[in-house]
Every structure is written in C-alpha cells, then in structure tokens.
Amino acid sequence: MTAHITLSPRGDPLRRPFLTIIAGPTAVGKTGLAISLAERCGGEIISADSMQVYRYLDIGTAKPTPEEQRRVPHHLIDVVDPDGEFNAAMFVNRVDTIIQALYQERKRIFVVGGTGLYLDALTGGLLRAPGADGELRDRYREETTRYGKGYLYERLKRVDPAAARVIHPNDRIRTIRALEVMEQTGQSIIEIREAHRFEDHAYDYIKIGLTVDRDALYERINTRVDRMVADGLVAEGRRVLERGYDEENLPLRAMTYRHLVSHIRGNLTHDDMVRLIKRDTRHYARRQLTWFRRDGDIKWFAPGDENMISRSVESRVPER
C-alpha cells in the first residue's frame, strides 16, 4: 500500500508527475473530497469517468456543478458529443497531455473517477495492440446477422483457441475484440495481455479509495437518484433527445439514460424508471467494488476521513 515510486539508477526519485488518485463506487463522495483537497493546495482535477466526458449529460452522470468547476479547474469533462467516439485509449492519450501540461505548471494533480479500466490504463498503460477497427466491427456485425449468434465465437475458437478458452461464448464484445486483434496482428490478445498486466508505469501516484458499508452506500445511491429527478433529470433527457441523440448512441444506453429514454418514449412509468435507475446504479456500484477490491495499491478510507486522507497524501507528495 505504498505510492508507486520509480527510482533512477542513482537511487533518487525520478522527476516525473505525481498523481493523487481518488477511486471508489458511485455516490460515495469522490467529487466533493477531490474538490476540497484540490482547493486547499491550488490543484486541478482530472475526471476518470467514462460518462462525464459526454456533453449535455450532466445531471444523470452526476457531474460536478458549474459552481464546483469554478472552484477547481476540471479536465476531461464535456469533451465529446453523445454520438462521439470515446474509449479507454482516447482517455489515456488525452490524460497524458493534460498531465504533462499540469506538471509543467507545477500544479498538484488529482485524478478522480469510478471507471476502473480508465484508472488502470492511466497508471499501468494499455495493451500494445491495435485500436478498434470500425470497418472490421461492421463486418462482424453483418456476419452475425447473416450466420447467427454463435458464428463469431466459433470462429474465435478456430482462430484463437487460447482466447476462446478465456472468453465466454455469450460475451460478444470480448469475442469481437479478440478477433479484431488476431486479425490485425496475428497475435492472441490473451498472450499480449499476459505479457502486459498493467505494468507500464509512467507516473508516480497514491491511490485513495473511498467506501462505506453496503447499506449506507445504497442509501446514498437512492437519495442521489431522487435528487437527480428533483433537479430535472427528465427534462435533461428530453433536451438530449431533442438535440437528435438517441439509443443508438452509447451513453444513452448506459444505466441511467437507458431507463430515462424508455420513460420519455412512454414505455416505462416514472416510478418504474426511478426504481430501475436505482437498481442499476446499485449493481454498478457493486461491480466497481469488485474491480477496486483486487487492487492492492488502494488505501481505503471513509468519506468523512478527509483530514486523515489529506495527511496520508501529503506524506507522499514528492518535493519539487
């Protein structure tokens, strides 16, 4: 549970950016903590949240408010339209640029978010494999409709048996990705993964995890969803649809917006929408905890432990 510090050949800490990372399940209070910590030291915040990158999806993604964003500069919020492309690789590319800039300015850097893959990709690097190939994926989709559901997986078994052993037949997304990598490189994504294991460290960091017991967390989630609704979640959903975005766009198929859209279209009562958003958010929080639990680098705290957290962070920040 120590900050990851790389030593130079002479034994001195290498001069490179230091990140204070704040992770944890949704609704646990990461945003508030980060703003408070960053405000104290004039730092800036980088969001590691796969949904807050989308414009117009504000209430439903629990973005920091404009007022909060005025108190502390935020990065990687509102960077693409809801029909735009965004993924872990784009996150890493953009975040590296931002970190370099903040490092030059000697600003303290806080990375805050609940998207585990993005955080691991940031601290450990992404696989050295080719990116998503739109044409290839279109072809796979077409072949699936033509030859049936099991076709792609059968093909994976033939082309990359190692991957087929690890990937479940129903997991279409991973099946496609594995085929895509094999087709473009002739290498199994499993082999590439085994060789990599998020060990491509470019930064020093301390990882703070925020959590509370399950009942309290669910209480927070329920309360927050009620507040989103009171703050105009449905109106926000209507505005997004009026702009011409719909279920075709990935973020509108996620957790909250999926049920919001269904309700606006008249397929779901208001009560059912609220119920399902709460349920899916609880499930999401559970998946997040599953992801973070196995990360031995995380130092866990309760949301109220701000002073302890602050001290813990201060003890790790390198001199500059």
Added chain:
RNA sequence: GGGUCGGUAGCUCAGUCGGUAGAGCACGGGACUGAAAAUCCCGGUGUCGGCAGUUCGAUUCUGCCCUGACCCA
C-alpha cells in the same frame, strides 16, 4: 359473533394426490486491457404462521390458536 379465502426465500407467488420445496424480482460473489455506467459468468435451507393429533413419516390431512383480507350479522 358467524362465514369464505389466505399466511411457503427479503418481496410477489407456484407446488408437494403425505416422503421436508421452486420461479420471477430483489440480493450476493466473480470476470474484465481501445464499447467499461458497456459486456459477461456463477449463486436458492427457507422453524413451508404456532401448538397438538393421525401416520413409519406432516409444509401437505385433522383440531385448536395467532394473524391478514373480504362477506354476513
């Protein structure tokens, strides 16, 4: 006071012509490397309301009691 129908998993219920039980939802655990708020996998012991009786054996039949809904007085 009398009658009818209920009381089975956290919830809604199914079921056992007597051999101690199962669905949906909820919930829990896990996987995860360019779609990650996505995608996927696994998980059902619960005094079958209580007590007693009949029986080799009762959640299932009988009696009484508790309890809920409704109907009649």
